[in-house]
Amino acid sequence: MHSKNVVLLLLCSIIALSKTCACELNISEKAFPHEKLRIVETNVSDCNSNITPQKTVELESLLLGLEHRLSQLNKDVLILEKEDDRELYGVLSLYVIKNEMTEIKQLIDRLNSTTQQHQILTANATKQLESLKTEMQELEKFDTMQVIKGQQAIAALKVDLRKCSEKLNTTVAPTEPPQGTCPRSRLLNVTEPKVYTKGEYPGSYAYGAWGRDPRPEKGKESWYWLVMLTLSNVYANYVRLYSSLSSLIIGVSVPGNVQIHSSNPTTNTIQGPNNVLYGGALYYNCYNQDYVCRFNLTTKSVTTLQLPKGTRYNSKSNFCHLEECYPYTDLDLATDESGVWVVYTTTQDFGNLVLSKLEEGEPPTLRRTWRTSVYKRAVTNTFMACGVLYATRYINREVEEIFYSFNTVTGQERFNIGIFMNKMSTNIQSLNYSPVDQMLHAYCDSNMVSYKVLFG
Structure with missing residues (x-):
């Protein structure tokens, strides 16, 4: 009996102690400032x-x-000095020069306004960046486990490893097969936008x-x-001309x-944006x-020239991406160093791209046709350069890829071109390559944008 009483006494003491036991937690670190x-x-x-790309490109434009x-003004003044007859010719030339000087003043006024805005924006951005830094x-300082420093060290090691690998793998490039119809035919890249303008009618005509x-x-x-689809984003009945790039930019x-x-x-007016x-x-x-x-x-x-039997038209085989299709883009006309081309598809080609070279003349005729294995509805746009057809696809709202x-x-097809274009607007309704200056002209939701094309 005595030993039982001792055990019970010990158990009661432990229970009593457990009820009064407490732990004190001291946190030396400051709370993270979420x-x-x-x-x-x-x-x-x-x-x-x-700070958007549009602001920089606008200034460059x-x-x-x-x-x-x-x-152009300098050329016109030299011609006037050389050929002035002191009569009607001189009066007309002076009138032209006066108009050019008016346009130059408008351009300078816009440039001054844009420059002042950029100076204010730059000053504010500099202060913001210093503050953010x-x-x-x-x-x-709250990174007590050195995670950020570790990530920075890993990034530096990756750069060193890549440079080392490039040195080890440097080899002489193999001789390549002919790329097209002119020496600069291997497209390497496109630059950031070089020209960007909203033109005379900002936001008015989405397709063109x-x-x-x-x-x-x-x-x-x-x-x-410039061709703007002025009715229902589908139709137009005129082409608009500008005597220079600056005239187009300022909208004269x-x-x-x-x-x-x-x-x-x-009958015989314009349908669709690809002109x-x-x-x-x-x-x-x-x-x-x-x-x-x-x-x-x-x-x-x-x-007119009728295309082969079974050609899809009237918005039955458009350029598309996952989110939408571009209406009435069944036919895509393109130019390069050798002339005019037409891109389309037919029922017998099961929706794959077909390319035909046009023979100039009145009327034009078809010279030769090529068939491809790329599905037209998986493409957003096409263009020609040096006898090579290129196709683009939509990546996201900011980026388009030249993939094919x-x-x-x-007759070689490639699906791994991998050239990315930074867009100034979500959609590119048309792409035209200009062999005159190797520029790619894009019409994007009523904006006009140009990219320099870089060849090998």
Whole structure:
């Protein structure tokens, strides 16, 4: 009995002690400032929204336009000094020079305004970046486990490893097969946008095309053309001309519109955005037909070419991506160093791209046709350069990829081109390559953008 009483006494003592036991936790580290991090993230987001590629490209475009306009003014003044007859010719030349000087003043005014805005933006961004740098350095102090330093060390090691690997794997490039119809035919890359303008009608006409004539008439070497689909984003009945790039940028159209027909739409007017100008003639998809129309800007005459039987038209086989299709893009006209091409598909080709070379003339005729294995609805746009067909696809709202090529000389197809284009707007409705200056002209949701094409 005595031993039982001792055990019970010990158990009671343990229970009593457990009820009064307490642990004291001392945290030497400061609490992580989540609110401060949230503020930093907000400031970074604001900074990104203020500093956009459009602002830089707009300034570059204005400077480029001013350069072109000043060069043109200098040429006109020299011609006037040389050929002035002190009569009607001199008066008309002075009138032209006066108009050019007015356009230059408008361009300079826009440039001054843009420059002032950029200076203010740069100053504010510099202050913001300094502040963000200081705040991030403070936040790094909470990285007690050295995670950030470890990541930085790993990144540095990766760079060193890549450089070492490149040195070890350096080999002489093998001789390549012919790439196309001209020496600079291997497309290596495209630059960031070189020209960006909203034109005369900002945001008004989402679909259209623009560019330069690869084989211009004498005296029109510096001209640019523009086709806006002015009815339902589908139809147009005129082409608009600009005497220089700066005229297009500031929105001064001289000589103005060349009308195909007074009605829109009607027989042989424009349907769809994929149009090109070549040799003083506009090539496009005729209204409501599987035809290519050729409109001579000088004689104002239209001739037509019917495409092969089974050609898809009237928005039955458009360029597309996962989110949408571009209506009435069944036919895509393209130009390069050798002339005019047409890209389309037929029922017997099961929706794959078909490429045909056009023979110039009134009417034009088909010279030769190639068939590809790339599905047209998986493509957003095509263009030609040096006899090679290139196709693009939509990656996201900011990026388009040139992913495919078809060489008309070798018949070789490639699906791994991997050239990415930074977009100024979500959609690219048309792409035109200009062999005159190796520029790729894109019409993007009513904006006009150009990229320099880099060849091997």
